[in-house]
Amino acid sequence: MRNLFAFIAGGLFGAGLLVSGMVDTTKVQGWLDVFGAWDPTLAFVMGGAVVPMVFVWRLADRRGRAVLGDPIPRPQPPLVDRNLVVGSLLFGAGWGIAGLCPGPALAQLSFGGWQGALFVAAMVAGMAVAPSLRGLLDRVDRPMPQQDA
Template sequence: MNRISEFLVGLLFGWGLLISAMTDPSKVLGFLDLAGAWDPSLAFVMGGAVLVGLVGFTVAKKRTSSFLGSAMHLPTSRHIDRRLVLGSLTFGAGWGLAGFCPGPGIVAMSAGEPKAALFVVAMIAGMLVFEVLDRWAKPSAARDSRA
């Protein structure tokens, strides 16, 4: 059951990215270009997603296990540190440079877009660079704190 649900959630998320046009870099850049002809569409994407997400996470926070009985893997880190801010600033620079973030990059690649494939390969390379640097910087620290 878990595997089926994970697969369907991935499918649904991909459809959401396609329908909202997050997979179209010119649309993303139109939103990020405040000084040009600004396209506010992506604010509606975020708004719609967070509105529904708020309901889901409000319920999720009160639960000790998922509907299928697995543990709730909610992030526990509360530190706002240099790592979080510098990492996010770096990500934003890459996002503004090409108009792709991770999910839309993967979906556009799967739609057969060669430049999206190039983006995903470079993104995985960037993630591997992180693994190497991180292991070299602090070999024994706990390293599984997502979001």
């Protein structure tokens, strides 16, 4: 049952990414390129997705449990750390130069040619090495032991 609904949600997500035009890298780059022919489509996509989700979250948090019995994930503490900022900057840079983020990259796999497949392969490789890179970041940034006088 869970797998069936996961498949339906995934299919609807993929279809939405295709219909919205987010699989078209020129739309994404057109949004990010404030010095070029600016394309506002991405704002409509984000708005169309976020506004209904505001009400879904209210309902979900009130119910406390999902239909299939799992607890609704608790809100994350409002903690802004280095990983959130550095990771988002790196992700954004890759998103900007190719025009694909993870969802659309998967959605375009069947028709995106060798270029799209190569992007997904590189993205998966990046995800595979990310845990060790994160560990490296943590070691470099670890504060020196406090020395008491």
